[in-house]
Amino acid sequence: MRLVQTNLRETDVTIDPERYVESLREFSANVVLFNAGGIVANYPTELPFHYRNPLLRGDFLGEVLERAHAAGIRLIARFDFSKVNEVIAADRPDWHYKSVAGDSVSYNGQVHTCLNGQYQQEHSLEILAEVASRYPIDGVFINMHGYQVRDYSRTYHGICQCDNCARRFGEARLPRSEDDPLYPSYEDFKTRTVAELFERRAATVKAVRPSIATCNYTSAGTDIFRLESGTHMVDGLPDFTYSASHHVRLVSDSWPGMAVSNAAVHFVDFPMRHSAVSPHLTALRLAQDTVHGGWLDFYVMGALDAQEDRRCFGPVRDLYAFHAAHERYYTGTTSLADVCLVQPKDPGPEFFGLFRILAEHHVQFDVLREDVVGRERLRRYAAVVLPDPRLSIDTDRPVLTTGTIGAGQLQGAYFAIRPDDKKALSGLDDLDLVYLYGAFEPYEGEGEPFLAYIPPHMFGPPEKCYYTEISDTPGLVRTPSGDVVIPWNIGTHYEQYANDGHARLVMAALRDLLGLKPRLTTDAPAVVEVVARDNPGARALLVSFVNLTGQSGTAFHAPVPVRDIGVRLATDRTPLRAHALRAGADVPLSHRDGTVSLTLPELSLVETVVIDYRE
Incomplete structure (x- = not known):
């Protein structure tokens, strides 16, 4: 599949449907993700709580859908129930999300709704049923599904404190921050209620027509798992080079058989939605989608003809046409991975650093989320990598565990690579130590020690820059069961500073201690x-x-x-x-x-x- 998402504005409802569909054909697209309803209805809705586009003059959704199907293009109807127009929300305070301060949140005239309020729990299903019953849509996609606590300026408003949340949570009170003792229970509550609502929404459209595909950012009740490779300036730059590869691997490896569509986001960031990222970045994201067996997915604000920054159009058209010509090779592929990299539910720099090391050394690896791994699934791999010592898995495969849960920022510390270490660890002949810049929690179990911890020492002035102690505390251990533990954040070191010495140690551990023989x-x-x-x-x-x-x-x-x-x-x-x-x-x-x-x-x-x- 080759999807184009045109995230339509209210003003786009006046464009020519025929030209709109023709522009998709020019990109070799065979799927369009099209704004149907939620924040704005682009069809003549009969529901009083559904805000109709004030510029609508006919049935824009119906006209586009008819022409898309005639052109062999499937249409996924997009909905967003996270907000409702202030005109409709004004006398419905029980629908509103309530901040920790007790306030409703309105952004550009759109009021944030709570997942547990009547609008999302009941009226969203009525909107879905209306569209699915009226139109032969091919799929539904629900944007910003879940508990939204930030606005589009990314201002954080806190955990919802509305009466509906309090009633469903069932505890004496709702947590007011992430460090509240009740927050772990609230996290479980969120996971359960988000999955439950999406499954109800999926059941609603499939009751109308079972062939309607459901598309979402989570696995529960989903036929098409959609992710985005986009730029978020507040998260810091540069972008993760392997973003698209990571997303497609995660879904296709964790949930075999599920379609995965990873969007190459055209625009720079929310405040800069009319300007595009480098065309070479967009092309790179689409190339990674292709080679890992994902859908091609290109996401723009407004119709294709409305784009004021078209620098990437040539490369996108070229890659889509190439994919169309060779789709039989890229459809139905399976991994030839030797290694499984387990992804924590909330991956951090330790995970991403290990991802980079494996990718840069051309190791063939899969990415499985921690909640789907199991003994049988892991048997196909030669080794398993865990980027967090808190992860617990059942496997008979050799395991490399890295990282620490401790805090602290050691400076002036190292690990010595001794001559005896080099007898077992290859590729380190010209390297006698690696630095440690972070936390270190010495391994307390039994095992064969490697590397010797050099505690923090003087590093200035130059005349005093030397160490006098090399301890017996190891920085890498092979356990009696044959697993390997690196009890410090070696992946984080590589993600942040990309020192080749750290990468060499990881590869030596996989190759020489765990016996990895890459295919x-x-x-x-x-x-x-x-x-x-x-x-x-x-x-x-x-x-x-x-x-x-x-x-x-x-x-x-x-x-x-x-x-x-x-x-x-x-x-x-x-x-x-x-x-x-x-x-x-x-x-x-x-x-x-x-x-x-x-x-x-x-x-x-x-x-x-x-x-x-x-x-």
């Missing part, structure tokens, strides 16, 4: 992402390459071509032919002792080498 090896530079997947339906192995050389700090430029990338892939398949999809040319290969070897002549942004095989 794919390559001489590709670290700034080329390499992804191997199988497509049983097409009887083909896919080795894909994404060129990240265009990133320079916060800037994304055109990638520099990379030439003559060698790849070796262990497989029990019998290869027949290799050909590069973008280049449209055969790639010579050799096959010996269960290993396919080939060389990609040139990589611009993205390329996939298809290795056809005999069953």
